[in-house]
Amino acid sequence: MNKTGLLSGYLKSHWPVYLAAILLIIVSNIDQAALPRVLGQFTDELQRGTLDRDKVVRYSLILLLIAVSYNLLWALGQFIVMKLGRRFEYVTRDRLFGKFAELSERYFSQQGNGKLLSYVMNDVTYVREAISNGINQTTNAVFLLLSCIVMMIWSGIPFRLIAISVGPLLVIPFLVVYFGPRIRSRARNVQEALATMTESAEEQLGGIRVSKTFAIEPIARERFGAAVDGITANQLRLVRMSSLFQALLPMMGAISLAVSLLVGGYMTMQGSITLGSFVALTLYLRIIMGPLQQIGNVINMMQRSSASLDRVNLLLAETPDVRDSEDAKPVEQVRDITIRHLTFAYPGSRKPALRDVNLDIRAGRTIGIVGKTGSGKSTLVKLLLRIYEPPEGTVLVNGMDIDDVTLESLRTQLAYVPQDGFLFSTTIRDNIAFSRRDASLEEVEESARQAMIYDNIMRFPEQFETRLGERGVTLSGGQRQRTSLARGLMKEAPVLILDDSMSAVDAVTETGIVDSLRRERRNKTTLIISHRISAVKHADEIIVLDEGRVAQRGTHRELLAAGGLYASLQQLQEEGLQHV
Numbered sequence: 001m002n003k004t005g006l007l008s009g010y011l012k013s014h015w016p017v018y019l020a021a022i023l024l025i026i027v028s029n030i031d032q033a034a035l036p037r038v039l040g041q042f043t044d045e046l047q048r049g050t051l052d053r054d055k056v057v058r059y060s061l062i063l064l065l066i067a068v069s070y071n072l073l074w075a076l077g078q079f080i081v082m083k084l085g086r087r088f089e090y091v092t093r094d095r096l097f098g099k100f101a102e103l104s105e106r107y108f109s110q111q112g113n114g115k116l117l118s119y120v121m122n123d124v125t126y127v128r129e130a131i132s133n134g135i136n137q138t139t140n141a142v143f144l145l146l147s148c149i150v151m152m153i154w155s156g157i158p159f160r161l162i163a164i165s166v167g168p169l170l171v172i173p174f175l176v177v178y179f180g181p182r183i184r185s186r187a188r189n190v191q192e193a194l195a196t197m198t199e200s201a202e203e204q205l206g207g208i209r210v211s212k213t214f215a216i217e218p219i220a221r222e223r224f225g226a227a228v229d230g231i232t233a234n235q236l237r238l239v240r241m242s243s244l245f246q247a248l249l250p251m252m253g254a255i256s257l258a259v260s261l262l263v264g265g266y267m268t269m270q271g272s273i274t275l276g277s278f279v280a281l282t283l284y285l286r287i288i289m290g291p292l293q294q295i296g297n298v299i300n301m302m303q304r305s306s307a308s309l310d311r312v313n314l315l316l317a318e319t320p321d322v323r324d325s326e327d328a329k330p331v332e333q334v335r336d337i338t339i340r341h342l343t344f345a346y347p348g349s350r351k352p353a354l355r356d357v358n359l360d361i362r363a364g365r366t367i368g369i370v371g372k373t374g375s376g377k378s379t380l381v382k383l384l385l386r387i388y389e390p391p392e393g394t395v396l397v398n399g400m401d402i403d404d405v406t407l408e409s410l411r412t413q414l415a416y417v418p419q420d421g422f423l424f425s426t427t428i429r430d431n432i433a434f435s436r437r438d439a440s441l442e443e444v445e446e447s448a449r450q451a452m453i454y455d456n457i458m459r460f461p462e463q464f465e466t467r468l469g470e471r472g473v474t475l476s477g478g479q480r481q482r483t484s485l486a487r488g489l490m491k492e493a494p495v496l497i498l499d500d501s502m503s504a505v506d507a508v509t510e511t512g513i514v515d516s517l518r519r520e521r522r523n524k525t526t527l528i529i530s531h532r533i534s535a536v537k538h539a540d541e542i543i544v545l546d547e548g549r550v551a552q553r554g555t556h557r558e559l560l561a562a563g564g565l566y567a568s569l570q571q572l573q574e575e576g577l578q579h580v
């Protein structure tokens with residue numbers, strides 16, 4: 001993999017604009033460096049007594065022109081580089097997001113969302129800073145420094161005087177390199193301590209009812225107090241370090257000025273340099289402090305962004321472990337699904353989650369899958385959806401190995417409703433019409449009716465336009481499940497998979513939903529995974545999974561007659577209902 005692929009590719013494709021911006025900054029630097037020289041000449045004329053009114057006006061105009069043009073050119077150069085940096089940030093985040101869409105569930109469960117978010121937020125920002133501030137500051141530092149030195153020599157300041165006066169300032173980049181990362185790390189500690197305090201406050205407030213019922217308010221206060229103490233300690237460490245740094249920088253400037261005054265003042269007295277050169281020297285020393293500080297900044301920035309760039313490049317080069325094979329073909333209409341001798345263990349796990357499973361799901365049939373928790377029900381569905389890759393030849397769609405079918409065509413034809421269907425912070429209507437943005441309100445309402453959530457939605461203030469999430473209404477577990485079910489039904493897919501998607505719904509509502517599914521999806525395939533017998537008892541075939549194996553199969557009646565796991569599950573649930 002090309003380590004700098006992302007950045008070099010971006011710089012290459014935008015180099016003419018970058019070049020223009022760099023040229024603008026260079027010209028502005030040369031312009032700025034002329035300023036002390038003009039002031040020096042003015043001082044010399046003043047001392048010689050050769051100034052008249054016209055000359056004073058001319059000098060003032062020249063200074064004004066230099067100041068205005070220098071600032072305008074610099075601002076324009078800076079604007080261009082910053083704009084390109086922001087564009088880089090946008091393009092890179094977009095590419096990262098595209099990559100996330102390609103990567104498999106396995107990748108996300110291995111990496112964790114926090115880490116991936118930090119790639120998108122922090123790492124991209126660090127690289128952007130390096131290419132925008134980095135380019136600005138490097139150009140500025142190099143050319144302003146060079147222009148100042150050339151101008152100093154040109155103004156008649158002897159080189160040894162320049163060297164001895166600039167000497168103390170050369171410590172500045174080292175100070176920045178030393179203090180920069182330390183201040184940053186302490187600032188990060190403060191941020192983390194603040195985050196801990198917010199988290200603690202949120203938890204204490206969220207759990208205030210529990211604290212009160214257990215009468216443990218003092219413990220809650222103590223915990224919060226500890227989080228606040230953490231911030232104070234960290235803030236003090238930060239302030240100590242940054243105060244020292246902020247004192248040292250001007251101190252170097254003062255030492256340099258004192259040296260120039262001592263040596264330069266003596267030379268002026270002796271007449272080996274003019275008063276104008278001496279004035280120019282002191283002004284140049286002031287200007288030079290900026291670029292020297294920038295050199296240190298750039299070194300720190302480059303160090304920080306290099307690790308970030310590596311991480312972003314690595315992520316972009318990641319190949320998804322579930323992807324279309326080269327000769328993958330779209331499946332026209334999923335009819336029959338066949339599972340043959342399917343044994344599957346999750347990556348990194350030695351114990352198979354499924355063992356020698358065989359199943360024929362013929363078009364238009366309803367299959368029920370029951371089994372204890374951890375028996376492999378969801379795993380079976382994940383393999384059908386190719387969230388994980390099943391072993392070759394074990395899962396077939398219309399007689400084609402599922403590996404040879406394009407992911408997009410497969411997934412558009414399977415509507416999957418998980419137990420904890422995620423709802424987005426948008427309107428209920430948008431959530432239900434997630435896969436069919438152009439669906440009419442009537443169609444959305446019809447799906448809501450089938451999922452038995454219509455009446456609930458109509459009681460919300462803005463009905464189907466009600467927003468969900470932090471700034472909207474909060475749905476109960478059962479309402480969330482039924483909204484997610486309506487979203488699945490909206491897809492009108494040839495195959496509907498309900499993965500324990502009615503677990504938070506009461507038994508009466510569940511019966512209503514099952515009845516409406518039987519009516520509406522008469523000729524379509526439906527797979528119902530459930531812990532409850534009531535959800536699957538009308539299925540054409542019921543599979544009982546136990547420790548990854550098919551322990552029993554048959555219709556509700558056949559399974560009850562056969563005794564065993566299913567019958568005992570039915571008995572337990574009936575007893576449970578009688579006790580309600």
Ligand SMILES: Nc1ncnc2c1ncn2[C@@H]1O[C@H](COP(=O)(O)OP(=O)(O)OP(=O)(O)O)[C@@H](O)[C@H]1O
Nearest residue numbers: 109346349353371372373374375376377378379380
């Ligand atoms: N991503 C994963 N990585 C590793 N092991 C997993 C993963 N997901 C599930 N498992 C394991 O595979 C086995 C089957 O899990 P699965 O989720 O298919 O069970 P389930 O029957 O759907 O359970 P439940 O009814 O609780 O949803 C379990 O032992 C579980 O711990």
